[in-house]
Amino acid sequence: MIPPKRPRDPALLRRRRLANGVFVALALLATGIALLALLLILGTLVSKGLGGMSADVVLLDQPGPGESGGLRNALVGSAMMCGLGMVLAVVVGVLAGTWLAEYGDGKRLASFVRFLNDVLLSAPSILMGLFVYEAVVRPLHGFSAGAGALALGFLATPVVTRTTEDMLRLQPHALREAGMALGAGKGHVVRSIIWRASRSGLVTGALLGLARISGETAPLLFTSPGNPFLSFRIDQSMASLPTLMFQYALSAYDDWQALAWAGALLIAAAVLAANIIGRVLTRGSFHK
Amino acid sequence: MKTATRDRLFEAACCAAAMVLLAAMAGLLAALVWGGWPALHRAGLTFLTSDVWDPAHDIYGAAGPIFGTLATAVLAMLLALPLALGVAVFLTELCPPPVGRAIGIAVELLAAIPSIVYGMWGLFVLAPWFAAHVQMPILVAAQPGSLLDRLFASIPNGANICTASLILAVMVLPYMASIFAELLRSVPIHMREAAYGMGATSLEVLRFILLPFIKRSAVGAVMLGLGRALGETMAVTFIIGNAHGFPKSLFDSGSTIASTIANEFAEATGDLHASALMALGLVLFIITFTALTGARLLIGREIH
Numbered sequence: 183m184i185p186p187k188r189p190r191d192p193a194l195l196r197r198r199r200l201a202n203g204v205f206v207a208l209a210l211l212a213t214g215i216a217l218l219a220l221l222l223i224l225g226t227l228v229s230k231g232l233g234g235m236s237a238d239v240v241l242l243d244q245p246g247p248g249e250s251g252g253l254r255n256a257l258v259g260s261a262m263m264c265g266l267g268m269v270l271a272v273v274v275g276v277l278a279g280t281w282l283a284e285y286g287d288g289k290r291l292a293s294f295v296r297f298l299n300d301v302l303l304s305a306p307s308i309l310m311g312l313f314v315y316e317a318v319v320r321p322l323h324g325f326s327a328g329a330g331a332l333a334l335g336f337l338a339t340p341v342v343t344r345t346t347e348d349m350l351r352l353q354p355h356a357l358r359e360a361g362m363a364l365g366a367g368k369g370h371v372v373r374s375i376i377w378r379a380s381r382s383g384l385v386t387g388a389l390l391g392l393a394r395i396s397g398e399t400a401p402l403l404f405t406s407p408g409n410p411f412l413s414f415r416i417d418q419s420m421a422s423l424p425t426l427m428f429q430y431a432l433s434a435y436d437d438w439q440a441l442a443w444a445g446a447l448l449i450a451a452a453v454l455a456a457n458i459i460g461r462v463l464t465r466g467s468f469h470k
Numbered sequence: 471m472k473t474a475t476r477d478r479l480f481e482a483a484c485c486a487a488a489m490v491l492l493a494a495m496a497g498l499l500a501a502l503v504w505g506g507w508p509a510l511h512r513a514g515l516t517f518l519t520s521d522v523w524d525p526a527h528d529i530y531g532a533a534g535p536i537f538g539t540l541a542t543a544v545l546a547m548l549l550a551l552p553l554a555l556g557v558a559v560f561l562t563e564l565c566p567p568p569v570g571r572a573i574g575i576a577v578e579l580l581a582a583i584p585s586i587v588y589g590m591w592g593l594f595v596l597a598p599w600f601a602a603h604v605q606m607p608i609l610v611a612a613q614p615g616s617l618l619d620r621l622f623a624s625i626p627n628g629a630n631i632c633t634a635s636l637i638l639a640v641m642v643l644p645y646m647a648s649i650f651a652e653l654l655r656s657v658p659i660h661m662r663e664a665a666y667g668m669g670a671t672s673l674e675v676l677r678f679i680l681l682p683f684i685k686r687s688a689v690g691a692v693m694l695g696l697g698r699a700l701g702e703t704m705a706v707t708f709i710i711g712n713a714h715g716f717p718k719s720l721f722d723s724g725s726t727i728a729s730t731i732a733n734e735f736a737e738a739t740g741d742l743h744a745s746a747l748m749a750l751g752l753v754l755f756i757i758t759f760t761a762l763t764g765a766r767l768l769i770g771r772e773i774h
Contacts, residue, residue, distance in 0.1 A: 202671035209564055212556025213573060216647065219640045220580045223591050227583075230594075277487030285481055286488075295488045298495050301762045304694060306701025308728050309498060309758075312751045315735075316501035336494055343491065369477030397584020400703040400728070404735055424586050428704070431590050439594075446587045457582045 231447025234440030255412040259420040267334030275342025283350035302340040311401030327420035330406030338391030349383025382463040389460035399424035506749030523714040530746035534715045538724040543699035546638035558650030581644035589708030592637040597628025624721035629711035642695040649691040653684040690768030697761040703728040727754040
């Protein structure tokens, strides 16, 4: 045994313990503040959201001032634009993710695309709106649901790409080797074996992408700012929940504000559901 | 069709999809430069240095919104950084794993709430509370001309730089906390055990073992949070008060680049006004992409 170099210093020990106690208390306090913020926001959301909720919300279109009404046109519009956007995002995202995971190894271009994709993941959504405005809305002289869907699709694509690549890389190499040993070409192996094995992961990517865009307001302001009537036309401006909430929340009418909160609750519930289902699905595939 | 041809077509399709991403990025930059050029060309450098924003006379100086963007984002990071680190340390180092998992899910819930909901909460709940319980007492207590008065002078309506930063901080907090937690979990367990074995306290383990280990990526995480805060639109638009020019105090209304674009684009008075807003978008693009690129270079690939 090597004897301690200096005698135990009770004051030093006390100081270290005290500092540690303060540190633990502060970490606990920080967690408490985060949870308190969550409770406050969720509490307001649920109480005000339920207050504005009624059957009219899904049955009637948006009201004028003083009229009774609901959010039907906005719900339909949001669903259509998010759906169209997700078609674009899933097609481009899954293929791009597949290219990065299966064909990109060792290519400079692939590392560059991967890097850009990671940057795009956190890019401000409002810029995507300006881009689509300049590229589509201005040349075609008008807002349209198609432009809105395009902006949303561009926002969801990086999420799908990233998740797809991560999920395909989780598949063991033995799976690819087994397929090729049977005489299948690389593309065939990717489509029939790798994609199938990571099916739940690909669905997760789509759900996370959907969760990313379904609450997005800023890109829609410049592409499809709203429509007071129920519309299914892709070449005209369409209503959406977030833009309508933006308009109604800033209005001076109590019933409009109540509708905005009902919409907020619907969107938050949808986003949370998409997030949770997505995470549950991947948890399963990690265990395999 | 022969299998080999089909495989080659498939690879080409995958590659084309990846190129769509490149094209989107290039198109984004090109659209902002193209759209913003008339205003930039006319205003020149004064676009960045002047704080006179007067659409009625077609004079555009963006210093106010640019300053507002940087100020709110930095203030938000100052608030969120210690909190996020505290949450991450508590989750990974201090509390029992089941509790940590439960709180981790709660923090992720906070991250999943859309930004417009944060904005509405800020407008309807935080702003009135802040006006009544923070701004009014300070207004009553401050002597005219004193430091307190100069720092916090304001109209007590709760819509100002400070409340906007608060909302931003709450928004980036869960995002940064989960990255920090992921980074802390990546530190090999035997390094902790060695330090605890020598008798180190939790604080000393964090200070001398964990933080040095994750330093580089942690800086990246902060920049990633900063990138988010800089470009956040809806939450800020609701609560910043939307006044042009430099905010005169911490509790004065202001504007950010994103909030200015969101507010004025639909009602742009003329081509030059719209072009000036595009030019603002270009400035935002340069600022956020610098932060995000730096963040990605520092963090590396493993963290989302």
